[in-house]
Amino acid sequence: MSTRLLEDHGQGGADAPPALWDPIVRISHWGVAAIVLANGVFNKGGGTLHIWLGWIGMALLALRLIWGVIGTPEARFSAFPPNPKAALSHLADLVGGRPRDYASHNPAGALMVYAFWAMLCVVIASGLVMTDGVSPMRIADQQAAVAAGDWSVLVTEDDGAEDGNSGEEAGEWIKEMHEIAANLLLLLAVLHVAAVVLETRAMRRNLVAPMIIGRR
Amino acid sequence: MKLRTLPLVVTLITAPITAFALPEVGAMIGTNPTDATAALAAAGCDVTDFEAENGKIEAKCIETASGELFEVAIDPKTGLVTNVKAGD
Numbered sequence: 001m002s003t004r005l006l007e008d009h010g011q012g013g014a015d016a017p018p019a020l021w022d023p024i025v026r027i028s029h030w031g032v033a034a035i036v037l038a039n040g041v042f043n044k045g046g047g048t049l050h051i052w053l054g055w056i057g058m059a060l061l062a063l064r065l066i067w068g069v070i071g072t073p074e075a076r077f078s079a080f081p082p083n084p085k086a087a088l089s090h091l092a093d094l095v096g097g098r099p100r101d102y103a104s105h106n107p108a109g110a111l112m113v114y115a116f117w118a119m120l121c122v123v124i125a126s127g128l129v130m131t132d133g134v135s136p137m138r139i140a141d142q143q144a145a146v147a148a149g150d151w152s153v154l155v156t157e158d159d160g161a162e163d164g165n166s167g168e169e170a171g172e173w174i175k176e177m178h179e180i181a182a183n184l185l186l187l188l189a190v191l192h193v194a195a196v197v198l199e200t201r202a203m204r205r206n207l208v209a210p211m212i213i214g215r216r
Numbered sequence: 217m218k219l220r221t222l223p224l225v226v227t228l229i230t231a232p233i234t235a236f237a238l239p240e241v242g243a244m245i246g247t248n249p250t251d252a253t254a255a256l257a258a259a260g261c262d263v264t265d266f267e268a269e270n271g272k273i274e275a276k277c278i279e280t281a282s283g284e285l286f287e288v289a290i291d292p293k294t295g296l297v298t299n300v301k302a303g304d
Contacts, residue, residue, distance in 0.1 A: 046269040130270045139268075146268040149249045154271055154292040171270065172299070 016101045017207075020214030022072045028064035029211055032057055032120065033189070040186045045179075048143055051127070052136040058124045061117065079104035080113065087111045094202050106199075112192055119185045126178035130171070238279065238286060239297050245275075245288070247295040261286055272298060 021029075035057040043049050068077040086107035093099045099106070105113055131139065145153040200207045239245060239259050246252040252275055253263045261277035264285075268274075273290040285303030290296070 046267075046274075132271060142268045146266055146273065149266075151248060151266075151273055151292040154268055154273065156271075175270075 015103055017104065017106075018074050018210055020210050022075055024063060024067045024071060025075050026211055028060045028067070031060045032064075035060075036120075036182075036185050036189060040182050046130075048136060048140045051131060051139050054124060054127050055136050057120070061120055061124065065117070074104040076104075080107075080110035082111055082114050083107050084111065094199065097202065099199065099202055108195065112188065112195065116185065116188050116192070119181050119188060122181040123178060123185060126174050126181065129174050130178060238300055239288065241297050241299060243297045244295055245290050245297055247292060251295070252290060256288065261288070276303060 035053045039045075039050050039053050039057075043053070067075050073079060080102075087110070090099065090107045094108075104110075134142075142153050145151075196207050237259065238261055239256065243255075245255045249263075249266055252266070252273070256263050256275060256277050260281055261279050263275050263277045265276045266273055267276070269289075271292075273292050275288040275290060277286050277288060278284070279286055287299075287301050287303045288297055289299035291298050
């Protein structure tokens, strides 16, 4: 593989991951990572900031999913199809100290990506249900009104429809689902970081650099 | 201890608990902060803050007997308690 080819295409070759992932992949990767960490660990659930970050995360996920169809070759879903058998084979290669190169995410990494996106969808969908899909701007207005003593802003025309225990139980169930999925996201993130460290050592190649500014 | 005095002793021991029991789900608290603060104070929980959360009012209050923080969810339309849980 010549240096010129690397420069021309920003890739390590047909059977090597990109030397620098494209901007959409990098922005969505780090943006979602920061949001998952912030919303899962640091800020208060249900708060204005939490909901703002959730909506930004939803936009980044949507962008990345669209990019999976129309984006660069290595970013497309077709470049890293979910394949559990291939993932196991890759892990066996890794343990055996002879991991192969792949043009996009390796099969184990691909499974992680799809699991992460699926869990992100659960978190976002349950969050939207919990907030009735109310925009972050309106949530901020409601918070300010309640802080000023006006509770009427939370009363809506269709409030009667969900009154009673069943509505409350459903709400609690959705909240539980949101929290469990968010915790699973954090667990997947920890596994992802551990896998990157292991693979970086096994392949003697920095896997983080291509996700930031590229390999030097 | 004589058996006849036992009910009195039990009553005296449990009186502070029964007099200041936190409101149960379904209890009327009020549809504005003034009424809700008064109702929760009467139940032995001093309100520190009200917040909007998931379409409900969440009253944060400290139980005077235990000093423990509780979160009481209130339906803003009906004024009824929809959930009570120990705070974070």
